[in-house]
Amino acid sequence: MNPRLGLLKPYPFERIRTNLAGLEPPKGVPLINLSIGEPQHPTPALLKDAVTKNLGGLARYPQSKGLPELREAMAKWIAKRHGLGTLDPETQVIPVTGSREAIFSIAQAVLDPADKNAYVVCPNPFYQIYEGATLLGGAQPYFVNSLAAQNHAADWDSVPEDVWKRTKLLFACSPNNPNGRVMTAAEWKRLFELSDKHGFVIVSDECYSEIYFDESKPPVGALAVAKQLGREGYPRLVAMGSLSKRSNAPGLRSGFAAGDAAILKDFLLYRTYHGTAMSNTVQSASVAAWGDEAHVLENRRLYREKFAAFRDLVNPVLPLTMPDAAFYFWADVRGDDEAFARDLFTEAHIMVLPGSYLSRDAHGTNPGRGFIRIALVSTVEDAVESGKRIAQFVRARKPAAVASRG
DSSP: OOGGGGGOOOOHHHHHHHHHTTOOOOTTOOOEEOSSOOOOSOOOHHHHHHHHHTGGGGGSOOOTTOOHHHHHHHHHHHHHHHTOSOOOTTTSEEEESOHHHHHHHHHHHHOOTTOTTOEEEEEESOOTHHHHHHHHTTOEEEEEEBOGGGTTOBOGGGSOHHHHHTEEEEEEESSOTTTOOOOOHHHHHHHHHHHHHHOOEEEEEOTTTTOBSOTTOOOOOHHHHHHHTTOTTOTTEEEEEEHHHHTTOGGGOOEEEEEOHHHHHHHHHHHHHHTOOOOHHHHHHHHHHHTOOHHHHHHHHHHHHHHHHHHHHHTTTSOOOOOSBSSEEEEEOSSOHHHHHHHHHHHHOEEOEEGGGGOOOBTTBOTTTTEEEEEOOSOHHHHHHHHHHHHHHHHHHOHHHHHHHO
């Protein structure tokens, strides 16, 4: 067996199950699971109709490069959404079977497993696939802390020069999981400068880009900033997006990788051998999804309603900072996040994810410790009910602290 499998840490959802094992929730109180970021709004009818109308595609092997009409639909959507003018569907975009798969596999394509001194830089807290992809690709992760004192911005300038010299790949996540922060144009500019100097590839994980709260301010993406800076061809940059969150279709496993044509050419070669071609049926349904914005607008409306209702109930006793985007509250519980999650389960039958499970001890601290991630992915009714229960739980847990905030 690959000895590097032993380097992989338990997945956060395995850890939460272990943390809650043996605990007894209150009888007669239904569980509300706010721990997993799995969209639960109904999948739009246009996607389901497109799947059933194209079942004939199951009779043919799909091509790794994807159907021309899907690449065209993706290129058109990306260019319009991010103000790129045009994007070449032949060379600058390829379909992927969800951003999770693509994030993992692009590391295997970029990294040289013989280079034992290579680094992959990523934010901390982070999406655990970044770490797993790094370790199985033969490199070492270098974590860049995103601290509350810095408004959860990753402190890229804290990375030593000797680490940058050995960096082959950098993962950025904007809007960020778990804190919902959107990177600024200045931050992207700094990363591009570092990439130019040291030659590493940047992968921008933008799977939450279409979940935001102000219709006049969609989150800026890496490709958009690169275009504004005149970085023609998007050198050493690949952005990834998905239909999972945008279109409430996590089971469709459909997304894109777009950007530097040279990187995508090599990535496509890897994918041909890896066997990750998207089903023709799924590709046809994806064409319909990328071509429609009405269902995405309705999706955002539901999230706005949920976040407003939940925050109104919880914020008076547990201060919540509205994220820029995505569907998480990253809440400071001012104490032991694991204990908070256990007590919330046993007293209110609500599951949340301890922030320390989404981060690593790095540079003398764990930036997720003392936080919980609350995923508001279910119904408006569940958001209201969970908000009431959490508010009651916090009031009972810290009555003196609550009174002092009043």
